[in-house]
Amino acid sequence: MERPSTGTVDYQGLLHAAANPPTGLVAFLRDHLPYAWRDAYIGMTTHLINIVRWRYGSFEYVFDDYASLELRGTVPHAADVEARLVGVLGCSNPKVCSRDDYRLKGWLGPTERIFGSGWDKGHYIAHTIGGAVDGIEANVFIQRRDLNRGWSAAGKRFREMEKYCVSNPGTFCFSRPIYSDQTARPTFVEFGVLKQSRELWLECFDNYQ
Secondary structure, three states: OOOOOOOOOOHHHHHHHOOOOOOOHHHHHHHHHHHHHHHHHHHOOOOOOOEEEEEEOOEEEEEEOHHHHHHHOOOOOOOOOOOEEEEEEEEOOOOOOOOOHHHHHHOOOOHHHHHOOOEEEEEOOOHHHOOOOOOOHHHEEEEEHHHHOOOOHHHHHHHHHHHHHHHOOOOEEEEEEEOOOOOOOOOEEEEEEEOOOOOEEEEEEEOOO
8 A cells, every 4th residue: 555645754854953962862862753753643633632642661652542532522432533652662671571462362352353364463562672561552553464473574574673672672763653544553654773873774564454
């Protein structure tokens, strides 16, 4: 599927602006990326937004909490509009504890029965680099199975990027969904890794099927 023309972010422009930031490159990106994402998100969203931010572990989540607007009666309930992630960023922190898959299995119900055999419940930030499900369901999305499991060429690149973050703890990385409707299922997912060379390794993965 062709990537939507709305919702783009000028990452190279940000890196150019951050050529010699007094606070350091990672601190600069932590400060500026959430606002760049918010502006891009507004461009691909037609409903009223409710942006909230919080930290969980070594990552910060930027989220459109539309559901709270519905609960407060600020907006009417709409079945085709969902609360959803705007983006997540932070530094890799490989875990030695077990995965919290018990929470993942209960999220939305049985995957294949509801979504079909081509889909998995994936993580924007993998458990292996500091992502979680328990207490942070915003980190979960419906992901193409061939991408999530590394079966396709794109999936292998996705896994390679995650392995880099595992092999280099403290690596700055981020994930940002790109939507083509108002639901929480992304059409594309950007994944970025700031290499030790200060080069941004950026991929945009097709999540459409």
